[in-house]
Amino acid sequence: MVELKSTAEIEGIRTAGRFVAExxxxxxQRAAVGVTLRELDxxxxxxxxxxxxxxxxxxxxxxxxxxxxxxxxxxxVNDAALHGLPSDHVLADGDLLSIDFAAEVGGWVADSAxxxxxxxxxxRSARLIEVTERALRAxxxxxxPGGRMGDISAAIGAxxxxxxxxxxxxxxxxxxGRTMHEEPHVPNLGTxxxxxxxxxxxxxxxxxxxxxxxxxxxxxxxxxxxxxxxxSRAAHAEHTVAITARGPVVLTAPARPVATGTGGGATAD
Ligand code: MF3
Ligand code: CO
Numbered sequence: 001m002v003e004l005k006s007t008a009e010i011e012g013i014r015t016a017g018r019f020v021a022e023x024x025x026x027x028x029q030r031a032a033v034g035v036t037l038r039e040l041d042x043x044x045x046x047x048x049x050x051x052x053x054x055x056x057x058x059x060x061x062x063x064x065x066x067x068x069x070x071x072x073x074x075x076x077v078n079d080a081a082l083h084g085l086p087s088d089h090v091l092a093d094g095d096l097l098s099i100d101f102a103a104e105v106g107g108w109v110a111d112s113a114x115x116x117x118x119x120x121x122x123x124r125s126a127r128l129i130e131v132t133e134r135a136l137r138a139x140x141x142x143x144x145p146g147g148r149m150g151d152i153s154a155a156i157g158a159x160x161x162x163x164x165x166x167x168x169x170x171x172x173x174x175x176x177g178r179t180m181h182e183e184p185h186v187p188n189l190g191t192x193x194x195x196x197x198x199x200x201x202x203x204x205x206x207x208x209x210x211x212x213x214x215x216x217x218x219x220x221x222x223x224x225x226x227x228x229x230x231x232s233r234a235a236h237a238e239h240t241v242a243i244t245a246r247g248p249v250v251l252t253a254p255a256r257p258v259a260t261g262t263g264g265g266a267t268a269d
Contacts, residue, residue, distance in 0.1 A: 001183060002175065002182075002183045002184050002196065002202065003175070003177060003182065003183075004199055004200070004201030004202055005177060005201045005202075005203050005242070006201065009108070009177070010201070010203060010242045010244070010249075010251070012106055012107065012108035013108045013109070013110055013176065013177065013203055013240065013242070013251050014110075014242075014251045015105055015106060015108065016053075016103060016104060016105040016106070016108045016109055016110035016251075017110035017112070017240050017250075017251035017252040017253070018252075018253075018254065018255040019051055019053055019103060019105050019110070020101055020102065020103055020110045020111070020112050020240075020252050021112060021252050021253060021254040021255070022047075022254065022255070023044050023047050023048070023101055023103070024099060024101055024112055024113075024114050025254060026043065026044075026047060027040050027043060027044055027073065027099050027101070028099065028114060028116060030043055031091060031097055031099070031116070031118055032091065032118060032119070033091055033092060033093050033118055033119045034090060034091065035090070035091050036087075036088050036089060036090050036091070037073075037075040037077070037084070037085075037086040037087050037088070037089050037091070038071075038086050038087065038088055040073060040075060040086065040099070041071040041072055041073045041075065041086035044072050044073050044101060045058075045071075045072045048072060048103060051105070052105075053103045053104060053105045054103065054104040054105075055072040055103060055104075056102050056103060056104050056109055056179070056180045057069045057071060057072050057073070057074070057101075057102065058070070058071065058072050060180075064219075064223050064224075065222070065223045065224055066221065066222050066223040066224070067222065067223075067224075069085075069224070070085060070086070071085060071086035072086075072101070072103075073086055073099055073100065073101050074098070074099070074100035074101075074113070075087075075089075075097065075098075075099060076097070076098040076100070076225070076226075076234070076236065077089060077091075077095050077096065077097055077098075078095060078096050078233050078234075079227045079228045079231050079232060079233060079234060080098075080225050080226065080227050080234065081098070081209050081211060081217065081226045081227065081228060081234030081235075081236060082098075082100070082171055082209055082225075082226040082234075082236060083100075083224040083225055083226055084098070084224075084225050085222060085224055085225060091118045091119075092118070092119070093118070093119035093120050094117065094118070094119055094120055094121075094122055094125075095117065095118045095119070096115060096116075096117050096118075096125045096128070096129070096233050096234075096235065097115065097116060097117070097118055098113060098114070098115040098209075098234070098235060098236040099113060099114055099115075100112075100113035100236065100238065101113070102176075102180050107178065108177065108178065109176055109177065109178065109179060109180050110176065110240045110251055110252050111176055111180055111205045111207075111238060111240050111252070112205075112238050112239055112240060112252035113207060113236050113237060113238035114237060114238075115129045115132060115235040115236055115237060116129065117129070124212065124233075125212075125233055125235075127163075128165065128210065128212045128233055128234075128235045129235045129237075131159060131160065131163040131165060131210060131235075132160075132208055132209065132210050132235040132236065132237045133237050134159050135155075135156045135159035135160055135188075135208040135210070135237070136156075136206060136207070136208050136237040136238070136239060138155040138156060138158070138159050139152045139153075139155050139156040139173075139186075139206040139208060140206055140239065140241055140248050140250065141155065141248065142154075142155040143198060143204070143206065143241050143243050143247075143248040144198060144243065144247055144248065145198055145199055145200045145243055145244075145245060146197075146198065147197075147198045148192070148193055148194060148195045148196065148197055148198060149184060149186065149187075149190065149194070149195030149196050149198065150190040150191045150192050150193055150194035150195040151192045151193070151198070152186060152190075152198075152204075152206060153172070153186065153187045153188060153189055153190025153191075153195070154189075154190050154191055154192040155192075156188045156189070156206070156208045157188060157189040157190065159208070160188070160208065160210045163210075165210040165211060165212060166210060166211030166212070166213050166214045166215045166216070166228065166230075166232065166234075167188060167189060167210055167211075167215055168188070168189075168209075168211075168215050168216070168217055169187045169188055169189040169190075170217070171209065171226065172185060172186050172187040172188045172207065173185070173186030173187075173188075173204055173205045173206045173207045173238070174186060174204065174205050175202070175203065175204055175205075176203050176204060176205050176240050177203060184196055184202075184204070186204050186205070186206055186207075188207075188208050188209070198243050199243065200243060200244055200245050201242075201243070201244075202242075202243045203240065203241070203242045203243070203251070204240070204241055204243075205238055205239070205240050205241075206238065206239060206241055207236065207237065207238035207239075208236070208237060208238075209234060209235065209236040209237075210234065210235055211228040211230075211232050211233070211234045212228075212232040212233045212234070213228055213230040213231070213232025214228070214229060214230050214232070216228075216229035216230070217229055238252075239251070239252045239253075240252045
């Protein structure tokens, strides 16, 4: 069943979303050459504890996982696209890291992911990340009352395909609320005008992930880590978004403008 949220409930998810954004920004700041994925996970875990929040990843055990999820972050490096376990991998110059994080604050969950390069960036990975972020923006722009789920899926898929990237419809977005994974599913490929009607009060995670090669993926023996089948790099970007009468509202945006030193005045919404 697809559950619609009230304005007050959406504000609850926004509170969780601000915390999720804060943790992602802090983890990103710490991600540098020589740092391990486990250290990043421990840092996020400490922030959860300090905030009185709750991890929705730790111990999560869907049927495909060989073990319950062992961390609070997904840390996917280079050819890993999704669900990379926080291991002792030491971040190396040029690594492409995707961090996916969801947490519960005050009974509401928000879910977001970001991809970036560590150390010296390479232009090809920069383009992969840029296209993935553009697909996320296109998906968000299509999240309007009166539209259909296929509008979001088609917008995401068109950006990935248009850039010649590998796109796979498995592991797309999802409803978010009291729990991390609710109905409906938000596929990363689809046909505009098809699928369920988008209504005011629908809150969904939109999460394109693309590969810099073919469309196929493989799964590690742990049942978790999703990698490109051809070893190409992958990127992932995700926001939790509310569909409102005034259009899409990103609930996992930072609470304050990010200090850039240039006096930019951008706000969260
Ligand atoms: N946050 C991911 C998603 O966007 C799921 C993470 S799976 C977990 O759907 F096991 F790590 F929790
Ligand atoms: Co998600």
